[in-house]
Amino acid sequence: MIRKGRALEVPSDFKISVLASGSSGNCLYVETGKKKLLVDAGLSGKKITSLLAEIDRKPEDLDAILVTHEHRDHIHGVGVLARKYKLDIYANEKTWQAMDPLIGNVSFEQKNIFNMGQVMTLGDLDIESFGVSHDAADPQFYQFHKDNKSFVVLTDTGYCSDRVRGIIKNANGYLMESNHDPGMLRMGSYPWSTKQRILSDKGHLSNEDGALVATDVIGDKTKRIYLGHLSRENNLKEIASMTMTDALIKHDVDVYKQVRVMDTDPDKACDLFVI
DSSP states (O other), X not given: OOXXXXXXXXXXXXXXXXXXXXXXXXXXXXXXXXXXXXXXXXXXXHHHHHHHHHTTOOGGGOOEEEOOOOOHHHHTTHHHHHHHHTOEEEEOHHHHHHHGGGSOOOOGGGEEEOOTTOEEEETTEEEEEEEOOOSSSSOEEEEXXXXXXXXXXXXXOSOOOHHHHHHTTTOSEEEEEOOBOHHHHHHSSSOXXXXXXXXXXXXXXXXXXXXXXXXXXXXXXXXXXXXXXXXXXXXXXXXXXXXXXHHHHHTTOOTXXXXXXXXXXXXXXXXXXXX
């Protein structure tokens, strides 16, 4: 019997989990029917393996690691995971130059160049790279595209340019930096030079900065905003969440039915989200 009417919608196999996010270590898991990837591996291989287990996934099934920049909280486990599980590593040329001495021996065949401003296809996933403003060699972040759906990773940037805002508009989901509360940072124990670095155009987005970017780029496709890279010393989940939620409400966004604001954690994986 032939069924008339609309075709049955096939559930999406495009899923993500923020395995860890924070100043102590960052790692995002992205999967489709054909590929399983990490964006950064800023914790030990053992810790990342345990975080993957929290979402019922195994490192043996990974295909590759995409690196955003060479800071320790993004590359700590890159070398050990790549060696143990024969994973491809993708980064741009300047990031490779800065990262290579820090991750130990990795075979030439596993080293891949993915330069800024390019779109690379891995299996059934199109990955777009874009540059950000941060105190690293050549930092870049990524937007993942599949079946007219997309997910954006944007942390570790002192500001978000109009060009980047245009690239990342109306994604289905975002991992958006909410690094610090400016008041907590200014009153905190960090040396003044460190505070200046964080607050600079090559530092990190504050809660307010991240919220302003989010309200500018979200669209009718957007379902979730994950708050990323929170500072342990200069932020609280409650403050970050309230700042983002208040900004969305002021822009007439329904934070219950339209766009959900999601916490992340430096030590606990978020549930898999179907894009």
